[in-house]
Amino acid sequence: MKLTFLGHACFLLDDGTHKVLIDPHLSGNPLAAAKADEVESDFICVTHGHGDHIGDSVEIARRTGAKVFCTVDLAGAVYRPAGIKAMGGNLGGTAAMPFGSIKIFPAIHGSGVAGGLACGFVIEMGGKKIYHAGDTALMADMALLDEENIDVALLPIGDFYTMGPRDALRAMKMIRPALTIPMHYNTFPAIQQDPHAFAASAREAGFAAEVLNPGDSIVL
Ligand code: NI
Ligand code: MN
DSSP states (O other), rough: OOEEEHHHTEEEEESOEEEEEEEETTTOOOOOSTTTTTTOOOOEEESSHHHHTTTTTHHHHHHHEEEEEEHHIIIIIIIITOOOOEEOOOOOOOOTTEEEOOOEEEESSSSTTTTTTOOEEEEEEEEEEEEOSSSOOOOOOGGGGGGGGGGEEEEOOOSSSSSSSSHHHHHHHHHHEEEEESOHHHHGGGGGOOOOHHHHHHHHHHHOOOOOTTTEEEOO
């Protein structure tokens, strides 16, 4: 089970059989580690309708035949009108997938589409559980993830649009994942942060944290 950071909030999960791409904002991101016309995927998870999360998902789905997984509102507003196969669930729901499962976890953030809600995902793949928080504020509900035994938490630290480093640390302490990886920083001027300072604070608090540069992978 390999997890690769492609920049901003984009990650690629690969269990050797299936490739799950999350929030592929590649074109227009100078820090992206892959090009939209070369990245492979079987499923594309999209947390909400803002441009830095939808990114190149339509084009990648068209080229690769990947199925998009998102909320029903986002599927109806963006993907189905574009002729893209989309699985539209809703908050709290879990979908069985060929590689495991995806649970749609709440996020507190604008959805980018009328009537919709932003979300995060708990993805079970290769016997591991990955929590991708999406764009979100800190919320007490994250404490519920402690019982999910999260292996890797992908948490935004950019501030301004999402949690900043301090709130991300509070989130981590509630979730108690085996490993935390910061995301959603330094892509824009408004979200400049030092991810290494965040990781150092996480370690001081007794948690494992790792900063991935775009293009870096870890094997779980
Ligand atoms: Ni957003
Ligand atoms: Mn964002």
